Structure formats: structure tokens, C-alpha cells
Amino acid sequence: MLLLENIILALNGIRANKMRSLLTMLGIIIGIASVIAIMTVGTSMTASMTDTMNSYGANDITMGVSQKSTETEMMGGMRFEWGPRKSNLGDNDYIYMDMLSVLKEEYPDKIDHFLLECSAGQGQAKDGSLYANVELKGVNDEKFEDDKLEMLSGRSFKESDQKDGRKVAIVSDYFCNNMFNGDTASAPGKEISILVNGKYHYYTIIGVYEYDASANWVSTSEEETTTTVYLPLKTAFDFNHDDQRFEQVTVVTGSGVTSVDDFMMEIGSFMNRRFYRNNDSYEISCSSMSSFMAEMTESMNTMSMAISFIAGISLLVGGIGVMNIMLVSIQERTKEIGTRKALGATNTSIRIQFIVEAMVLCFMGGIIGVVIGTVLGSILSKQMGYDASAPLGAIVFAVAFSMVIGVFFGFYPANKAAKMNPVDALRYE
Amino acid sequence: MAKGDIIIEAHDIVKRYYIGKPNELEILHGISLSVREGEFVAIVGASGSGKSTLMNIIGVLDKPTEGSYILDNINVMESRDDELSEIRNKKIGFIFQTYNLIARTSALKNVELPMMYARMPGWKRKKRARELMQLVEMEDRMNHAPDELSGGQKQRVAIARAMANDPALLLADEPTGALDSKTGRMVMDIFHKLHKEQGKTIVLITHSPELAEECERILTLSDGMFIGERKGRNHAPS
Numbered sequence: 001m002l003l004l005e006n007i008i009l010a011l012n013g014i015r016a017n018k019m020r021s022l023l024t025m026l027g028i029i030i031g032i033a034s035v036i037a038i039m040t041v042g043t044s045m046t047a048s049m050t051d052t053m054n055s056y057g058a059n060d061i062t063m064g065v066s067q068k069s070t071e072t073e074m075m076g077g078m079r080f081e082w083g084p085r086k087s088n089l090g091d092n093d094y095i096y097m098d099m100l101s102v103l104k105e106e107y108p109d110k111i112d113h114f115l116l117e118c119s120a121g122q123g124q125a126k127d128g129s130l131y132a133n134v135e136l137k138g139v140n141d142e143k144f145e146d147d148k149l150e151m152l153s154g155r156s157f158k159e160s161d162q163k164d165g166r167k168v169a170i171v172s173d174y175f176c177n178n179m180f181n182g183d184t185a186s187a188p189g190k191e192i193s194i195l196v197n198g199k200y201h202y203y204t205i206i207g208v209y210e211y212d213a214s215a216n217w218v219s220t221s222e223e224e225t226t227t228t229v230y231l232p233l234k235t236a237f238d239f240n241h242d243d244q245r246f247e248q249v250t251v252v253t254g255s256g257v258t259s260v261d262d263f264m265m266e267i268g269s270f271m272n273r274r275f276y277r278n279n280d281s282y283e284i285s286c287s288s289m290s291s292f293m294a295e296m297t298e299s300m301n302t303m304s305m306a307i308s309f310i311a312g313i314s315l316l317v318g319g320i321g322v323m324n325i326m327l328v329s330i331q332e333r334t335k336e337i338g339t340r341k342a343l344g345a346t347n348t349s350i351r352i353q354f355i356v357e358a359m360v361l362c363f364m365g366g367i368i369g370v371v372i373g374t375v376l377g378s379i380l381s382k383q384m385g386y387d388a389s390a391p392l393g394a395i396v397f398a399v400a401f402s403m404v405i406g407v408f409f410g411f412y413p414a415n416k417a418a419k420m421n422p423v424d425a426l427r428y429e
Numbered sequence: 430m431a432k433g434d435i436i437i438e439a440h441d442i443v444k445r446y447y448i449g450k451p452n453e454l455e456i457l458h459g460i461s462l463s464v465r466e467g468e469f470v471a472i473v474g475a476s477g478s479g480k481s482t483l484m485n486i487i488g489v490l491d492k493p494t495e496g497s498y499i500l501d502n503i504n505v506m507e508s509r510d511d512e513l514s515e516i517r518n519k520k521i522g523f524i525f526q527t528y529n530l531i532a533r534t535s536a537l538k539n540v541e542l543p544m545m546y547a548r549m550p551g552w553k554r555k556k557r558a559r560e561l562m563q564l565v566e567m568e569d570r571m572n573h574a575p576d577e578l579s580g581g582q583k584q585r586v587a588i589a590r591a592m593a594n595d596p597a598l599l600l601a602d603e604p605t606g607a608l609d610s611k612t613g614r615m616v617m618d619i620f621h622k623l624h625k626e627q628g629k630t631i632v633l634i635t636h637s638p639e640l641a642e643e644c645e646r647i648l649t650l651s652d653g654m655f656i657g658e659r660k661g662r663n664h665a666p667s
Binding site for chain 1: 490510514517518525529530531533546594
């Protein structure tokens with residue numbers, strides 16, 4: 001009823017004074033647009049980073065051997081810092097396969113599987129004058145799958161490959177480019193010789209995967225790029241030392257885990273209690289993507305908030321602009337206010353009329369600002385290489401906030417109008 | 430409300446303005462006025478006689494400094510601000526010299542305005558506004574904005590608006606002052622029609638003795654006092 005009438009009235013007023021209304025709204029538009037643009041870039045960044053990290057496994061726990069933290073002891077006012085007593089990992093310091101079995105038995109529901117890999121060093125594949133730089137890496141099936149490689153030809157490892165430690169290898173298409181003139185289709189079955197530490201090792205290719213050049217930070221020419229040659233885990237062990245041990249293991253959590261962070265602490269302390277109690281220099285430390293991600297999201301949010309706060313100041317300026325124009329408008333419409341009072345408008349209805357007008361003005365400014373901000377933010381996000389995603393919460397908040405500004409800065413002028421003396425207002429020319 | 434009931438009962442109304450403490454300015458020096466239901470009264474006076482001040486007081490836009498004023502059984506002196514708004518809304522229909530239509534709002538919406546402030550439902554408002562437009566013969570142009578209407582048309586819309594809540598009193602302040610004689614005549618004819626056909630109580634404030642002559646009763650105001658009262662012709666000049 002009265003509210004709807006007032007909204008229609010306000011819209012008519014805005015339509016009649018297009019230019020002035022637009023200028024009035026400009027402050028609000030710029031303020032809201034900048035807040036939304038920043039928020040859009042912020043959420044887009046966070047969203048795409050979260051995506052990336054999820055693909056790396058947000059539910060994974062990395063469990064590694066690390067030096068015990070240095071302890072500070074007070075002794076007669078002197079400080080002694082006790083560092084690690086050994087700097088290289090000894091035989092007793094590694095994570096062994098048996099430990100993992102114990103861990104898995106302890107938490108059958110909470111641990112789904114382990115991602116295991118073992119480096120067998122860098123080297124060069126050679127065939128006459130042809131060569132390719134490679135890194136040898138033994139992996140278990142789960143790890144190989146986790147790397148999400150696109151197979152171009154051949155097959156991945158079979159159970160017997162892993163169990164018997166067969167001398168089979170999966171190479172990259174870059175490798176094939178260098179060694180077989182890019183013929184990936186006929187590569188499986190071929191024998192290759194790889195020189196590592198002055199010794200030749202021979203493997204049979206069983207598959208070719210597509211090398212993801214974007215994952216490589218170091219830009220080298222395609223021919224010189226070092227690509228990974230995947231070996232069965234046992235093959236890599238045999239290559240090195242026979243011992244089935246790791247410096248670092250990735251634990252993929254199962255359905256029984258509700259909080260990755262809590263479980264991370266749990267297995268950390270379990271491992272340390274069980275296997276590293278008597279180890280002076282090393283202990284197990286765990287980390288997870290989710291804890292890292294939470295930290296990152298938080299710092300990202302803090303940054304957006306800080307920038308938004310600065311943008312919020314322009315909203316304040318915009319609000320003052322609205323107040324200014326409302327005061328002018330009320331001055332201009334003094335006679336109208338007098339007439340309305342003569343026709344029976346109460347002070348309250350006059351007040352509501354002008355507050356609604358300020359609100360509608362700010363609301364429209366807010367909507368325009370949201371549109372401009374979203375477009376601008378999306379373009380910026382795209383430019384920075386992120387998928388744009390609109391911050392819905394911020395949009396709702398911005399529109400609501402612009403209306404609050406309308407009420408806040410509309411109140412004083414509206415009150416002034418409401419308190420006008422009808423006689424004076426009617427006589428005003 | 431039977432015909433002949435007293436609508437306006439004012440006694441010893443004094444209005445003073447204070448322009449700085451010692452300089453008080455007394456505009457009305459004790460005016461008494463009584464208007465019965467269905468009367469058509471003219472208040473005539475030269476400019477500076479206190480006409481406007483009196484009209485503001487009769488129209489409840491302003492309160493007298495001293496005296497008593499009963500309008501349609503409501504004691505105006507004791508009413509609060511929002512009660513005064515309601516009195517203006519329900520009891521009084523204003524017609525101004527300068528029409529005072531709300532700009533950018535159609536004639537029909539202007540007529541609806543007092544009913545809106547009376548919180549009448551929309552469909553009822555529209556129906557009544559259309560009827561009133563018919564009464565003042567403005568139904569053809571009722572959707573036009575005020576600046577698309579001639580002076581006479583505007584004043585007819587203003588009369589329709591004044592009639593919106595069927596007020597006890599129509600208060601017209603120089604209603605023909607801004608019109609040429611022909612359209613002024615037309616507006617006066619509407620007042621006569623409302624008076625005769627609907628028995629409306631009308632108080633007409635004017636400086637023109639000829640216009641006052643058309644009314645039932647003529648009160649002459651000079652220097653803030655009534656100096657004469659006589660009967661008028663009570664019809665338009667032939």
C-alpha cells in the first residue's frame with residue numbers, strides 16, 4: 001500500500017531527474033562495484049586454488065621424517081641449543097614398509113591406502129646419438145593412478161610387475177619424441193638403456209603417458225626437458241638398496257575420517273610413540289593440504305576484507321552524496337511537502353516517503369554497482385587466469401548494505417522534511 | 430449530522446508572531462466565527478488584512494495563539510500534531526490559488542492522494558477518484574500529469590482532490606485568482622453546484638467583492654478584525 005506507492009513515486013522521481021539521480025548514485029555505484037570486483041577476484045582465486053589443491057588431494061596426509069626441533073634448555077642462566085645429532089638419515093630413521101602395515105592395521109577404516117614413491121635418481125636414456133633426460137621413479141599402483149596421467153599407448157603396471165619387480169617402464173611422449181621420432185604407438189615393447197651414475201640399466205617400455213608441460217616450472221627446450229620414467233615400486237627398491245623404505249609417504253584417508261587435521265595429529269603421535277620413541281634426531285611430522293588450505297583461505301579473506309574496507313570508505317562518501325542530493329531535493333519540493341501535509345500527510349508518512357526515496361536510489365546504485373563489479377571482477381579474474389565465480393554472499397550483503405546506507409543517510413533529510421511547518425512550506429516559492 | 434449543525438465554532442482567536450522576543454506582531458485580534466453545515470461563506474479582505482493567517486487557522490495548518498476553535502465537534506486547540514494531520518485529511522478539503530497539484534503524478538493519482546493518506550484500499554480509491562473526476566468533468570484528461578493541463582483544468586482536479594474524503598468543509602483560498610474570468614467562472618460554478626446539489630459547506634477566502642457577492646454570507650476582514658457581515662446573493666451572476 002503506502003510503501004508500494006512510495007516506491008513508485010521514488011522511481012518516477014528518479015526517472016524525471018535521470019542525470020541527477022545517476023550522479024547521486026555514482027558514489028554508491030563506484031563503492032559497491034569496487035567491493036564486488038575485489039571480492040570476485042578474491043573468491044575466484046580461492047576457488048581455483050582450492051580446486052587445484054583438491055586435485056592434489058585435500059584429504060591426503062603427508063607423513064615424513066624430519067629432524068627433531070631444536071630444544072632450548074636453561075642451565076645456570078646459559079642457553080644451550082641442542083640440534084640434531086646426525087644430519088643424514090640412518091638406516092633406523094626411515095619409514096619402512098612394515099611400519100605402514102602396522103599403521104594400516106591400527107586404523108583399518110581411517111586409512112584407505114598409501115601413495116608410495118621411491119626415487120631412483122636422474123639419468124639419461126641413450127641410443128646411439130639419441131638421448132633423453134629422465135628421472136627414474138618407482139611408484140605403487142595407487143600413486144601412479146593418483147598422478148592422473150593420460151595414457152597414449154600401451155598399458156599401466158600389472159600386479160605381477162609390482163610383485164616381482166619386473167624391469168618395465170612407462171615413459172613420456174617427450175621421451176618418445178627424442179628416442180623414437182615421436183612414434184608413441186610402437187614404443188611399448190621396445191628396450192631402453194638408461195645411464196644412471198655411470199651404470200646402464202635396461203628396461204622394457206610397456207606404456208607411454210602424455211607429459212604435462214604446464215606442471216614444469218623450469219622452462220627448458222622440449223628436447224632437454226627431464227621427464228619421469230615410471231618403474232614398479234619394487235624395481236626401484238632393487239635398483240637402490242633392497243630395503244623397502246621411504247623418507248616420505250602420503251596417507252590417503254578413508255571414509256572413517258571426519259577431520260583430516262585431527263587424524264593427522266593422531267597418526268603422527270602414533271608413529272612417534274611406536275617407532276621413533278628412542279630416536280634422538282628424527283621424528284615423524286605430518287601435514288595436510290586442508291590445513292594449508294585453511295590458512296591460505298584465511299589470509300586471502302583477510303586481504304579481501306582489508307581492501308573491501310578501503311572500498312567501503314567510498315561507499316561512505318557515496319552515502320554523503322545521497323544525503324546532499326536529498327537535502328537539495330527536499331528544498332526544491334518544499335511546496336509539495338506543504339501540500340501533502342495540507343492533504344493530511346502525517347510527519348511519519350513524509351519521513352517514510354523520503355527514506356524510501358533514498359533507499360530506492362541507493363538500491364538501484366547497489367544493483368548497478370553489483371553488475372559492474374561482477375563484470376569487472378570476472379574480466380580481472382580471467383586476465384589473471386582464474387575461473388571467475390561471483391561471491392554470492394558479498395553480492396547480497398552489498399545490496400543490503402547499500403539500502404542501509406539509504407536509510408542512514410536518508411534519515412536526516414527525511415526528518416527535516418517531516419518537521420517542516422505546513423504553513424511555511426505551503427508559502428515557499 | 431443534520432443540516433444546520435455548527436461546523437466551525439471559533440471564539441476570540443488571536444494570532445501573534447514573535448520575531449525576536451520583544452517584537453511581537455499580532456495579526457488577528459480576537460476573531461469569532463461560526464459557520465453552519467451547508468453554508469457558503471465568503472471572507473473578504475484586502476491584502477494584509479490577515480486573510481491568509483485566518484485561513485491557515487480555519488484549515489488547521491496552524492494553531493491560534495489564543496482563543497478556542499471547535500471544528501466539527503473536535504477541539505483543535507487540544508489536538509496533537511498527528512491528530513491535526515488527520516483533521517486536515519478527513520475534515521477539510523483545501524483549494525489553493527496555485528492549485529498545488531503534485532508534479533509528475535497523474536491527475537487521478539493526485540485525487541487519490543488524500544484517500545491514500547486515509548489508508549483507503551487501492552480499488553476503492555480509484556473508483557472514488559474516477560467518480561470525482563466525472564463530477565468536475567475531467568474524466569477525459571484524468572491520466573495526464575498536471576503540467577499537461579490548463580489552469581482551469583488543474584483547479585478542477587484540485588477541487589476533485591479536495592472532495593476526496595468527503596470533508597465537512599471545503600476551504601478555498603482565492604481559487605480563481607490565477608484564472609481568467611471565463612475559467613474562473615467555470616470554477617465558481619462548480620462551487621455553486623457542490624453547494625446546491627451536495628449541500629457542501631464552503632468557506633471562500635478572496636479579496637474580490639464581486640466574487641464574495643455570489644456567496645450566502647459575506648464576512649469582511651480588515652486589520653485582523655471582522656468589520657462587517659451581510660447576506661450575499663447566493664448564486665452566480667446572471
